[in-house]
Amino acid sequence: MALMNVNPTRMELSKLKAGLATSQRGHKLLKDKQDEMIRQFMLIIRENQSLRKEIEDELAAIMKKFSTAQLTMSYAGLMEALMVPSKSVEVTVATKNIMSIKTPTVQVANSEGDIDLTYGFAFTPSDLDGAILSLSRLLPKLLKLAELEKTCDMLAVDIEKTRRRVNAIEYIMIPDYEETIHFVNQKLDESDRSATIRLMKAKSLILAKEETERARRAKELAAATE
Amino acid sequence: MEKIDLAAIGQSSEIYLFNAVGITTIIAKTPQEADEKIRDLANGDCKVIYLEEALYINMSSTLERYAKRAFPIIIPIPSQEGSKGVGLKKIKDNVQKAIGMDIL
Numbered sequence: 001m002a003l004m005n006v007n008p009t010r011m012e013l014s015k016l017k018a019g020l021a022t023s024q025r026g027h028k029l030l031k032d033k034q035d036e037m038i039r040q041f042m043l044i045i046r047e048n049q050s051l052r053k054e055i056e057d058e059l060a061a062i063m064k065k066f067s068t069a070q071l072t073m074s075y076a077g078l079m080e081a082l083m084v085p086s087k088s089v090e091v092t093v094a095t096k097n098i099m100s101i102k103t104p105t106v107q108v109a110n111s112e113g114d115i116d117l118t119y120g121f122a123f124t125p126s127d128l129d130g131a132i133l134s135l136s137r138l139l140p141k142l143l144k145l146a147e148l149e150k151t152c153d154m155l156a157v158d159i160e161k162t163r164r165r166v167n168a169i170e171y172i173m174i175p176d177y178e179e180t181i182h183f184v185n186q187k188l189d190e191s192d193r194s195a196t197i198r199l200m201k202a203k204s205l206i207l208a209k210e211e212t213e214r215a216r217r218a219k220e221l222a223a224a225t226e
Numbered sequence: 227m228e229k230i231d232l233a234a235i236g237q238s239s240e241i242y243l244f245n246a247v248g249i250t251t252i253i254a255k256t257p258q259e260a261d262e263k264i265r266d267l268a269n270g271d272c273k274v275i276y277l278e279e280a281l282y283i284n285m286s287s288t289l290e291r292y293a294k295r296a297f298p299i300i301i302p303i304p305s306q307e308g309s310k311g312v313g314l315k316k317i318k319d320n321v322q323k324a325i326g327m328d329i330l
Contacts, residue, residue, distance in 0.1 A: 056309045082242045089248035104296040136247040150299040156320040
């Protein structure tokens with residue numbers, strides 16, 4: 001905490017008080033924003049975690065099938081089978097606004113159930129068909145996962161940023177304002193007191209002077225009458 | 227070049243499996259190579275890039291570059307050897323970052 005570099009005047013005091021009110025309001029707003037972001041984040045991250053686990057399990061099973069297929073056929077044959085995509089995936093993307101963060105949404109534009117395999121079945125093992133069909137069924141989930149993970153990444157970064165701001169306002173800015181306001185108040189009180197004392201002192205000096213003057217005149221009058 | 231919406235980048239030929247379901251596949255042996263490919267894809271308005279875990283963990287500077295943008299989305303996928311837990315670790319890191327502790 002540190003005092004701000006200000007002159008201890010009434011003008012500055014009212015400016016400081018306005019600044020304090022603004023930062024308290026800002027703090028409350030940011031705190032609310034942070035709370036809401038954390039609420040949304042918790043909802044999404046749980047979904048993300050379960051989807052990630054599910055996809056990793058399924059992908060592991062698909063890869064296992066694919067490995068078996070790789071073992072039973074030649075590399076060239078495998079590449080030939082895989083090189084022609086059975087369908088081209090088109091996706092529609094948009095951005096969604098979560099607490100003023102633009103997060104992505106992804107959806108498959110042309111999803112029409114199972115795909116047709118584009119290779120002859122004579123020289124390919126059934127494991128390959130299984131792997132490709134399972135992967136094509138997994139595709140919407142893979143896109144959902146991408147969307148959720150990116151949203152979580154962006155929210156996490158923004159929550160951290162907001163938390164830093166909230167803390168900076170709460171533990172640095174507001175105490176600084178309060179300390180400076182206290183300091184200016186004390187300075188003003190002090191100068192008030194010193195002005196009063198000066199007046200009192202001046203008054204007593206004047207009174208004392210008048211008193212001696214009155215005594216002198218009384219003396220002169222007494223001398224004149226004798 | 228044809229417009230690519232979805233791409234998968236991996237180190238070995240197993241990534242070609244994704245080609246069969248309509249995801250453009252690219253082989254990149256090293257993170258540097260993958261970085262160039264990602265740059266090209268991002269310039270070509272690619273939406274989602276699935277990156278093999280082994281590459282993903284060595285490409286933090288590339289990922290940093292696209293962290294603030296909504297697209298392209300770059301996420302890790304397990305390779306043929308199975309999951310190394312990169313994706314789940316990322317989720318835990320995010321929770322740690324946002325909440326301050328791992329509560330999952």
